Amino acid sequence: MVIYIHGFAGSGQGTKAKQAREMFKYEIVMAPTLSTVPELAVATLRELVDKFLKKGETVNLVGSSLGGYYALYLADLFKIKAALINPSIHPYETLKRELGMVENFYDGSRFEWTERHLNMLRQFETTRPKGENILLLLQKGDELLDYREALEKLPNSPVLVEEGGSHQFDDFPSKQPLIEAFFKGQPLPL
Numbered sequence: 001m002v003i004y005i006h007g008f009a010g011s012g013q014g015t016k017a018k019q020a021r022e023m024f025k026y027e028i029v030m031a032p033t034l035s036t037v038p039e040l041a042v043a044t045l046r047e048l049v050d051k052f053l054k055k056g057e058t059v060n061l062v063g064s065s066l067g068g069y070y071a072l073y074l075a076d077l078f079k080i081k082a083a084l085i086n087p088s089i090h091p092y093e094t095l096k097r098e099l100g101m102v103e104n105f106y107d108g109s110r111f112e113w114t115e116r117h118l119n120m121l122r123q124f125e126t127t128r129p130k131g132e133n134i135l136l137l138l139q140k141g142d143e144l145l146d147y148r149e150a151l152e153k154l155p156n157s158p159v160l161v162e163e164g165g166s167h168q169f170d171d172f173p174s175k176q177p178l179i180e181a182f183f184k185g186q187p188l189p190l
Contacts, residue, residue: 001028007065011106038120131156139165
């Protein structure tokens with residue numbers, strides 16, 4: 001099964017979540033809409049992963065931006081594979097610019113983002129990630145995050161770095177064969 005983890009102010013009904021459902025339609029694909037409170041979001045994800053692992057399922061993660069940060073934490077915790085799409089490596093720093101009232105990208109609802117939330121994110125920092133369990137998909141044109149931070153954090157991970165692109169990761173569906181090969185432990189077409 002695949003669990004897609006959306007980014008900050010995103011939704012399990014957003015564009016990449018829908019694309020993930022299409023890309024992996026032969027698999028069970030879950031894309032929950034997560035709480036804006038980091039501790040609650042991670043608690044939900046931990047419960048999901050744990051539930052399916054206990055059932056004997058193979059669980060793979062796909063995380064985008066802040067969802068990539070959460071996926072890295074969960075992959076390390078549960079020793080499972082994750083594909084990170086333009087991941088946030090230090091969200092407790094990069095999301096300082098969002099302090100105050102924030103609008104959800106999917107439905108326009110609003111929530112407050114505070115220093116308390118930033119501090120919560122620190123507890124999910126992965127200090128020694130197992131790089132071979134992580135596939136990095138990066139685009140240099142990401143206007144919000146510096147792709148080099150992911151390369152520095154995960155120097156032993158298989159990686160695809162593309163020129164141009166955006167934070168949204170342009171043409172995400174075309175990466176399906178690469179992600180599937182990684183999840184199945186097959187040679188990667190990099």
